[in-house]
Amino acid sequence: MKVAVSFLKSKFDNKETIDKINETDSDFLHVDVMDGNFVERKNFSFNEFKEWSKDNKKLLDVHLMVENPINYIFDYKKLKPEYITIHSEIDKNLDDLIDLIHSYNIKAGISIKPKTSIEGIEHILSKIDNVLIMSVDPGKGGQKFNPSVLYKIDVLRKLREENNYNYIISIDGGINNKTIDKVKDVDLVISGSYICESKDYQANINKLR
Numbered sequence: 058m059k060v061a062v063s064f065l066k067s068k069f070d071n072k073e074t075i076d077k078i079n080e081t082d083s084d085f086l087h088v089d090v091m092d093g094n095f096v097e098r099k100n101f102s103f104n105e106f107k108e109w110s111k112d113n114k115k116l117l118d119v120h121l122m123v124e125n126p127i128n129y130i131f132d133y134k135k136l137k138p139e140y141i142t143i144h145s146e147i148d149k150n151l152d153d154l155i156d157l158i159h160s161y162n163i164k165a166g167i168s169i170k171p172k173t174s175i176e177g178i179e180h181i182l183s184k185i186d187n188v189l190i191m192s193v194d195p196g197k198g199g200q201k202f203n204p205s206v207l208y209k210i211d212v213l214r215k216l217r218e219e220n221n222y223n224y225i226i227s228i229d230g231g232i233n234n235k236t237i238d239k240v241k242d243v244d245l246v247i248s249g250s251y252i253c254e255s256k257d258y259q260a261n262i263n264k265l266r
Contacts (some may be wrong), residue, residue, distance in 0.1 A: 058241070060262050061085035061118045063249035067163070071101065072203055075092070076251055078113050081259045085139065085212070086115040087229070087247045092123035095144065096196030103132040110136075118142070120168060120229070122195045134161040142166030142189050146179050155184050166227075170195060171203050171232040175212045185224050188213055190243075192232030202231025210242050234264045 062083045063073075067074040078086055082204035088106065093099030101109075117138035121129050126143045133141060141158045145167050158165040165201065166187030167178050171194065178188070189215050190209050206228075228240050229247035240246060248265060255261045
């Protein structure tokens with residue numbers, strides 16, 4: 058299992074938090090981008106993140122919690138992330154957006170909210186590289202894990218095996234040392250406040266692994 062660290066909620070400012078994540082052996086820096094429309098909160102601009110992360114050594118895992126992803130894709134592709142993930146619930150042509158992400162030689166992900174079913178994304182599972190299961194409502198750090206999403210892991214694993222799909226399964230929201238055993242069958246966990254509000258980032262990453 059791989060670990061991505063989100064800096065959405067931290068004891069430190071964003072640059073210092075990113076620097077501290079870089080001192081760990083985490084696999085990814087998870088970048089939560091919020092527009093104030095798809096979710097209530099709006100956070101940093103692309104230029105702000107670019108400045109904070111200029112010394113970043115981690116692979117980037119970009120999660121676009123935005124209603125209109127195109128301009129964000131144009132910006133974040135400049136940083137050559139490993140993944141750019143968009144939400145299935147936006148009222149846009151997902152196939153075209155996935156193709157756009159792939160055109161930049163970046164892996165494309167689809168994220169689903171806790172109440173969104175797998176059936177709604179089955180038609181694009183053959184095209185994507187990552188399915189991000191949200192185990193909290195997107196947009197706020199520090200929420201409690203919602204166990205009602207756990208069945209989605211089994212469904213996605215079964216569909217992947219039956220159809221020889223190539224996506225990884227990841228999960229984000231309330232991931233800590235108490236919930237990690239519930240999600241041991243995913244490929245990637247995203248953890249934020251559990252790591253970034255702790256005294257020892259590496260120790261808590263080790264606990265997740």
